[in-house]
Amino acid sequence: MAGKIGVLALQGDVSEHIAAFGRALGTDYPEMVVVPVRRAEQLAGLDAIALPGGESTTISRLIEKNGMHRPLAEFEGGIFATCAGMVLVASEVDDPRVHPLGVMDIRVERNAFGRQAASHESYIEILGLGEPFHAVFIRAPVVSRAGLGVAVLARTPQGIVAVRQGRHMAFSFHPELSGDLRLHRLFLENLFR
Numbered sequence: 001m002a003g004k005i006g007v008l009a010l011q012g013d014v015s016e017h018i019a020a021f022g023r024a025l026g027t028d029y030p031e032m033v034v035v036p037v038r039r040a041e042q043l044a045g046l047d048a049i050a051l052p053g054g055e056s057t058t059i060s061r062l063i064e065k066n067g068m069h070r071p072l073a074e075f076e077g078g079i080f081a082t083c084a085g086m087v088l089v090a091s092e093v094d095d096p097r098v099h100p101l102g103v104m105d106i107r108v109e110r111n112a113f114g115r116q117a118a119s120h121e122s123y124i125e126i127l128g129l130g131e132p133f134h135a136v137f138i139r140a141p142v143v144s145r146a147g148l149g150v151a152v153l154a155r156t157p158q159g160i161v162a163v164r165q166g167r168h169m170a171f172s173f174h175p176e177l178s179g180d181l182r183l184h185r186l187f188l189e190n191l192f193r
């Protein structure tokens, strides 16, 4: 199947997302490519887009500056959002500097793990995966409210850390950093089934 996955390339860990999706497509989707996306026109023809980790206030500002808020909010493909990306896909965020896209019915709290646990790694259970997942949290957000149409895939004592709504998935942690591509594969299966 030919097709394209975009990675929003305004700020954040863009190259890690490009590499991880490239590997996840591997032999299962050999004709698909991964491309960086910086302008609204580049959204046309994408099957999905990844919103990377980084600084959500900065990415939000750049989305506005590049006229991409509405095109992203209306994007019809799947969205794979990690960390700052999870903040951006929300419908409600605790920080007024972020103008979220409202594509998932979730409320998100930025930097919700407090100073001690701000950055840490742990194995967590995720719905749909047989074995625990090595999750890398870096000043991670949590979901404090998930709407009725949202499937909660994982939670920690601090709150919900993985969600799916239709074709979209969002994670508090960074699946693009741990070398485990099961969540990328789950996303692709969910997108193309």
Ligand SMILES: NC(=O)CC[C@H](N)C(=O)O
Pocket: 052, 053, 054, 055, 056, 057, 082, 083, 084, 085, 087, 110, 111, 138, 139, 140, 141
């Ligand atoms: N690693 C990350 O993406 C951190 C996200 C950051 N705390 C934010 O809300 O923008």
